[in-house]
């Protein structure tokens with residue numbers, strides 16, 4: 001029996017040391033120490049020993065078991081670190097190779113201008129609201145006092161969804177005036193930027209989709225002086241201190257009186273140049289005092305409250321600021337154009 005154990009010690013330790021994979025090592029463990037393993041086989045024969053021999057043999061067998069276990073543990077540790085080394089070698093990264101460029105995008109130039117405008121108005125206590133681009137004709141026209149015969153209602157000017165002409169792509173952001181008056185508590189100070197749609201052919205200054213920023217103030221005792229002072233301030237923040245403005249009488253069905261705001265050309269100082277097309281002035285926005293009919297149509301008493309509103313084109317503003325000469329560049333998403341900003 002002693003002999004068998006000696007043989008087992010030699011053969012098992014040799015096999016374990018030479019074994020070169022974790023799976024094989026496990027198979028060896030089962031082969032030597034498992035329930036049907038070789039050591040167990042030897043122990044089964046203990047019964048045939050005399051009572052004097054048994055303890056010594058038992059001790060030897062236990063010693064052999066722990067020797068084999070230790071050999072397996074050591075080999076397992078060796079194999080694990082060897083595997084790790086091989087893995088590291090396989091997955092090694094050459095840190096001296098040039099890196100791959102991470103291409104970060106940036107904000108579209110028009111949205112830079114929009115953010116600038118938002119900041120200006122937020123600084124004056126205005127809130128920013130958004131509304132539907134698919135609008136009811138009632139909000140886009142009727143509630144804004146735009147009569148049935150008005151040319152902007154024409155099928156050739158407006159994208160209608162339904163035969164009855166009740167649903168359309170909004171042609172202006174002014175319906176946001178009505179939404180704000182109907183849903184907000186007074187007083188109101190808001191701007192509403194967003195897309196608007198008109199059946200225009202695409203050229204250097206026209207697009208069937210463009211952006212407007214609507215603005216409106218409703219409170220007690222609001223006058224045209226507030227409109228002029230506020231818009232003059234906004235213009236100075238956009239175009240610089242001392243920018244000369246001109247309020248020109250105009251007509252909008254939903255404001256009375258109405259005006260358009262021009263700035264004196266910042267390029268030529270009013271003498272006339274290509275930027276202002278020789279005019280000396282550049283049109284910036286339309287504005288006016290909210291029409292009493294529009295107020296009362298939204299449930300606001302025009303004897304108690306008054307307000308002013310404006311609407312301006314965002315593309316034109318961005319084109320002026322970044323000296324962009326063709327509107328199409330703003331929408332075409334040509335990276336050669338966009339990367340310049």
Ligand code: PHE
Pocket residue numbers: 171172173174252255286287288309310311312
């Ligand atoms: N909605 C008008 C337009 O599209 C602009 C405007 C807005 C005028 C608000 C007056 C008041 O031209």
